[in-house]
Amino acid sequence: MKKKLSVNHSEICKTRITAIKDTMEILSGKWKFHILGTLLETDRMRFMDLLREVEGIGSKMLSKELQDMEINHLVTRTVQQTKPITVVYEVTEYGKTLGPIIDEIAKWGISYRSSLHSPRDRETA
Amino acid sequence: MKKKLSVNHSEICKTRITAIKDTMEILSGKWKFHILGTLLETDRMRFMDLLREVEGIGSKMLSKELQDMEINHLVTRTVQQTKPITVVYEVTEYGKTLGPIIDEIAKWGISYRSSLHSPRDRETA
DNA sequence: TGCATTGGTTTCCTTTTGGAAACTACTTTC
DNA sequence: GAAAGTAGTTTCCAAAAGGAAACCAATGCA
Numbered sequence: 001m002k003k004k005l006s007v008n009h010s011e012i013c014k015t016r017i018t019a020i021k022d023t024m025e026i027l028s029g030k031w032k033f034h035i036l037g038t039l040l041e042t043d044r045m046r047f048m049d050l051l052r053e054v055e056g057i058g059s060k061m062l063s064k065e066l067q068d069m070e071i072n073h074l075v076t077r078t079v080q081q082t083k084p085i086t087v088v089y090e091v092t093e094y095g096k097t098l099g100p101i102i103d104e105i106a107k108w109g110i111s112y113r114s115s116l117h118s119p120r121d122r123e124t125a
Numbered sequence: 126m127k128k129k130l131s132v133n134h135s136e137i138c139k140t141r142i143t144a145i146k147d148t149m150e151i152l153s154g155k156w157k158f159h160i161l162g163t164l165l166e167t168d169r170m171r172f173m174d175l176l177r178e179v180e181g182i183g184s185k186m187l188s189k190e191l192q193d194m195e196i197n198h199l200v201t202r203t204v205q206q207t208k209p210i211t212v213v214y215e216v217t218e219y220g221k222t223l224g225p226i227i228d229e230i231a232k233w234g235i236s237y238r239s240s241l242h243s244p245r246d247r248e249t250a
Numbered sequence: 251t252g253c254a255t256t257g258g259t260t261t262c263c264t265t266t267t268g269g270a271a272a273c274t275a276c277t278t279t280c
Numbered sequence: 281g282a283a284a285g286t287a288g289t290t291t292c293c294a295a296a297a298g299g300a301a302a303c304c305a306a307t308g309c310a
Contacts, residue, residue: 186269
């Protein structure tokens, strides 16, 4: 038993681990979940609205993150020929498939907050 | 209508957005999902096994990420008085509540891979 | 005429992140 | 007595991420 058969279960999980890496790469950065969470609730928003709504973000970051997500087909960018030109962003149907992830993350975060008040939950279960 | 009532739905989502930020802060960094994904499948692993299993990670990062997660009660560290001292890490019951998130992320990543082969799915739905 | 708003881009800078390699210390094995 | 395995820590460095502020072009409003 010199050489470790480092993994027995490995073959099964490789796919899973790769999948996790893929997803997290697409959703990387400080703001994507935040932007998506916001956009998923309103369905369509203009750039300046997002800038105001996603608190703390600057225009550079917002612009960059939206571009990333557009490239990955998660959101669409539509220019509207209004008086001062406006641009609306919306989550694609494909982007909406991220809904369950965001939901789980939000759910966990909420119960995390609760557990801060009654830390016993975190200790024992 | 001079002043934008920037948000109407805001109050409801604030909690949600905060929850998303909380969760993502705890799971920040390049490796936590990866480590957790690995650890959730095996239940207990030694440091060197993780180092081998989580491909690409170095000992510095592994050590730091494990410490972060220990602080947040997601994993436990147990020293075992074996011949050369060994240390086992395992996901706590509390850490296991992250399971659904990891599952959704893995699920999405897997179907993302598929959609790369038939990109039509990503375009139309 | 001048200021505000729209949707960005660009520049400059700081902070954070992360990796490679060396080193520690202890034990077992060759 | 040298090598190798245990579990890390430390140092040094490069790259990436992110923020603040300035800038731009077009248009509307007063």
